[in-house]
Amino acid sequence: MSEDKAWGIRVRRGPVRALVALVGMLLALVLGWSVLTLPEQPVDLARESRAALDESGVSNPVTAVLMNFRSYDTFLEIGVLLLAVICVWALRLPPPQESAPPRLLIALARLLSPIMVLVAAYLLWVGSSEPGGEFQSGAVLGALGVLLVLVGAVRSLSNHRGKLLAGLVAGYGVFLLVGVAVAFATGTVFEYPRDLAYTLIMTIEVPAAISIGLALAVLFFAAPPEVDE
Amino acid sequence: MNQIALYSLSSVAIFVVCLYAVVVQAHLIRKILALNMMGSGIFLLLVALALRGAGDGPDPVPHAMVLTGIVVAVSATAFALALARRLYIERGSPYLPEDERE
Numbered sequence: 001m002s003e004d005k006a007w008g009i010r011v012r013r014g015p016v017r018a019l020v021a022l023v024g025m026l027l028a029l030v031l032g033w034s035v036l037t038l039p040e041q042p043v044d045l046a047r048e049s050r051a052a053l054d055e056s057g058v059s060n061p062v063t064a065v066l067m068n069f070r071s072y073d074t075f076l077e078i079g080v081l082l083l084a085v086i087c088v089w090a091l092r093l094p095p096p097q098e099s100a101p102p103r104l105l106i107a108l109a110r111l112l113s114p115i116m117v118l119v120a121a122y123l124l125w126v127g128s129s130e131p132g133g134e135f136q137s138g139a140v141l142g143a144l145g146v147l148l149v150l151v152g153a154v155r156s157l158s159n160h161r162g163k164l165l166a167g168l169v170a171g172y173g174v175f176l177l178v179g180v181a182v183a184f185a186t187g188t189v190f191e192y193p194r195d196l197a198y199t200l201i202m203t204i205e206v207p208a209a210i211s212i213g214l215a216l217a218v219l220f221f222a223a224p225p226e227v228d229e
Numbered sequence: 230m231n232q233i234a235l236y237s238l239s240s241v242a243i244f245v246v247c248l249y250a251v252v253v254q255a256h257l258i259r260k261i262l263a264l265n266m267m268g269s270g271i272f273l274l275l276v277a278l279a280l281r282g283a284g285d286g287p288d289p290v291p292h293a294m295v296l297t298g299i300v301v302a303v304s305a306t307a308f309a310l311a312l313a314r315r316l317y318i319e320r321g322s323p324y325l326p327e328d329e330r331e
Contacts, residue, residue, distance in 0.1 A: 010255040010324060020252045028245040035237040035274065041281065046288035061289035062296065070293060077297040084304030088311040093318075135296050212300065219307035222314070 057197025058128040066133065067201045071190045075175045078208055081215045082172055089224035096221070101151045109151045116144040124209050128198065134171075134205040138212025145217020157218070157225035164225060168218065171211025175204050236277035243270035255328040257313040261306060268302040 012020070049065055056064035066074050120140040127133030148154050157164055178200055179190040186193055192200050243266060250263035272295045279291040317323050 009259070010328060012253045012255065017253055020249055024245050024249040027248070028241055031241040031245065032238050035241060035278075036234055038278070038281075045290045046279075046286070049289050050286075061286070062292045065289045065293040066296060070290070074293075074297055077300055080301050081304050084308050087308050091311050091315045093311055093314055133296075135300055138300075216303065219304060219311075222307075222311050 055194050055197070057192065057194070057199075057201055060127060060129050060131065060133075062131065063127050063133050063201075066135075067204065068192060068197060071175075071179065071192075071204075075172075075179060075190070078172050078175060078211065081212060082168060085168060085215050085218055088219055088222055091222075092224060093222045095156060095223035096149065098152065098155065106151050109147050109153070112147065113144060116140055116147075120144070120209065120213070124205060127205065128201070134209040134212060137205075137209040138216065141209065141213020142216025142220075145213060146220045149217065149221050154217075154221065157221065157223070161225045161227075164214070164218070167214045168211055171204075171208035174207045178204055233277050233280050237274055240270045240274035240277060243267075243273065255324050257316070257323050257325065258310070261309045261313060264309070265302060265306045268298070272298060272302075 011017075049061055049069060052069065053059065053061060053064055056068040058064050058067065120137045123132040123140060124134060124137035125132075127136070145154075182192050182196075182200065183189045185196075247263040247267040247270060251260050251267070254260055254263060275291040275295050275298075276287075279287040279289075281288070313323065316325075320326075
């Protein structure tokens with residue numbers, strides 16, 4: 001281990017580094033050969049998901065896979081986001097230091113905030129037929145949250161702790177409730193009745209987008225809300 | 230060389246270069262960035278393989294997996310960065326203890 005002179009950042013040097021490079025190159029050869037000689041797919045999932053598109057309640061195949069055919073997977077994915085928030089909060093990092101943000105950034109936030117809300121709503125709405133959906137919409141909302149943290153509009157999460165926790169859990173909670181509730185109608189968890197599929201998917205996607213956006217912004221903020229003893 | 234092969238080999242290159250960086254770089258932020266980029270290499274591979282045997286448009290299943298994978302990668306990176314910040318607060322150094330020794 002020695003200093004990298006240009007940046008003052010330590011990197012491994014010497015025989016270890018050469019060995020790692022050699023192993024890396026061999027791995028690249030093996031992986032490259034593997035991806036070029038992959039066998040044909042035994043099941044044509046593309047055709048099957050397209051054939052079942054009529055039953056899914058939406059016309060965009062990616063949203064159909066995400067929210068209907070593999071909704072259990074998506075449900076757990078939102079759970080992972082929630083878990084990350086809990087883990088980051090457990091580290092009890094200090095909140096960002098108070099400093100006057102650049103005026104240009106404040107002007108940018110004023111200009112962009114309403115547009116970002118609009119874009120997020122549009123992405124959520126259009127997701128049933130075109131590329132879009134809860135994750136894209138949530139990403140835009142998360143970026144809005146990051147912007148608000150950067151301009152100092154959010155300095156503490158303690159003031160609205162209840163609402164914040166409700167918002168974070170809403171996506172996961174509604175998804176779970178719908179997933180279990182449809183089991184009474186169809187006999188299978190996360191198997192939506194065909195006529196209700198579109199309504200149910202939108203019911204899940206709206207709170208899920210809000211939860212994803214909130215979680216991403218809260219992950220950026222990193223400091224947990226204070227608990228009043 | 231067709232399009233799928235080009236993108237698949239690019240993804241392998243990104244993956245291996247970033248794996249090399251994870252091992253060689255000692256600074257934790259650099260390790261985390263490299264890990265995140267390794268994930269991006271995998272996403273590129275999945276999107277490239279979605280085009281295989283595509284008669285009418287790409288396979289939506291890998292696309293859905295990439296979409297959810299990005300969210301998981303973001304949350305994992307956020308947690309890793311928070312851990313690195315905590316370590317820096319506790320020890321005043323952005324390196325792991327075993328990398329501090331000269």
